[in-house]
Amino acid sequence: MAVLFVFLDGFGLGRPDDSNPFWRYRAPFLEGLLGQRLTQALGAERPGLLARGVDAGLGVPGVPQSATGQTALFTGVNAPALLGTHITGYPNGRLQEIIAEHSILKRAVQAGWRAVFANAYTDVYWQLVQEGKRRHSATTLTNLAAGLPFRDFRDLAHGQAVYWDFTHSIFPRYFGIRGAYRRPAEAGRNLALLGREYDLVLYESFLPDMIGHRRLPHTPRWLVWALDAFLQGVVEAMRPADSLVLCSDHGNFEDLETKLHTENPVPLLVVGPAAERFHAARAITDVAPAVLRALDVSAGGT
Numbered sequence: 522m523a524v525l526f527v528f529l530d531g532f533g534l535g536r537p538d539d540s541n542p543f544w545r546y547r548a549p550f551l552e553g554l555l556g557q558r559l560t561q562a563l564g565a566e567r568p569g570l571l572a573r574g575v576d577a578g579l580g581v582p583g584v585p586q587s588a589t590g591q592t593a594l595f596t597g598v599n600a601p602a603l604l605g606t607h608i609t610g611y612p613n614g615r616l617q618e619i620i621a622e623h624s625i626l627k628r629a630v631q632a633g634w635r636a637v638f639a640n641a642y643t644d645v646y647w648q649l650v651q652e653g654k655r656r657h658s659a660t661t662l663t664n665l666a667a668g669l670p671f672r673d674f675r676d677l678a679h680g681q682a683v684y685w686d687f688t689h690s691i692f693p694r695y696f697g698i699r700g701a702y703r704r705p706a707e708a709g710r711n712l713a714l715l716g717r718e719y720d721l722v723l724y725e726s727f728l729p730d731m732i733g734h735r736r737l738p739h740t741p742r743w744l745v746w747a748l749d750a751f752l753q754g755v756v757e758a759m760r761p762a763d764s765l766v767l768c769s770d771h772g773n774f775e776d777l778e779t780k781l782h783t784e785n786p787v788p789l790l791v792v793g794p795a796a797e798r799f800h801a802a803r804a805i806t807d808v809a810p811a812v813l814r815a816l817d818v819s820a821g822g823t
């Protein structure tokens with residue numbers, strides 16, 4: 522069995538009106554699975570399925586941000602409460618320490634599970650980091666803490682990795698690579714197939730956050746379609762014992778009336794037998810412990 526942990530940056534639950542792209546545009550797979558659209562009223566719990574909004578504010582005033590939110594999501598530690606504030610962008614020194622100690626991938630590896638971070642990295646990324654021009658994101662630090670290798674574009678070409686931009690829509694513009702389009706369902710299937718070799722598969726996409734901030738030319742309508750097809754590809758390629766766990770660090774994409782992050786709850790979606798492990802989850806800090814419980818790791822830590 523495998524747990525496929527999909528992190529979507531900036532993906533909250535919006536209102537039941539046209540400000541919410543998941544209200545405005547159709548997502549046939551998700552709507553069929555959940556029997557409802559993705560809104561703040563999201564609620565479903567039955568064997569093999571759990572879907573609800575969870576809190577990303579974590580008791581700290583202000584709008585949730587990426588560095589603290591992702592640290593909370595990938596460690597289970599209430600990072601904004603420890604720092605007394607929500608921190609944007611990339612983890613600072615204190616957050617780096619928290620991730621180095623409590624990384625979900627590190628704890629899975631220590632417990633003897635096979636874990637993989639599915640995202641493909643470019644050689645340019647590592648070069649920029651070395652030159653001090655890029656800082657590691659929370660997921661990168663989560664994988665570094667586990668001492669695991671990173672996937673590259675060779676893995677991607679062989680279907681053994683998934684790019685954060687899972688249809689490769691930015692490839693022609695940024696990498697000069699033509700004809701590299703990947704159907705969303707195929708990318709989702711590739712992700713699920715990593716679950717044949719690994720017990721825990723982590724994947725992140727910042728498409729919702731970047732489109733929410735209007736930093737990409739893609740329309741919200743496109744992303745609703747693409748994400749729906751991507752998740753269908755994941756679920757349809759899963760074996761009965763596999764589970765999909767989807768969550769976010771803060772809202773953004775679900776409110777088209779603002780280009781900024783929101784204080785909305787974020788969706789927690791679990792498909793598969795791990796769903797029952799998430800029964801008590803109410804905040805993004807509850808996700809990593811529940812994933813580890815699903816792998817039968819003691820939630821008490823290392």
Ligand SMILES: [Zn+2]
Nearest residue numbers: 530531587770
């Ligand atoms: Zn974020």
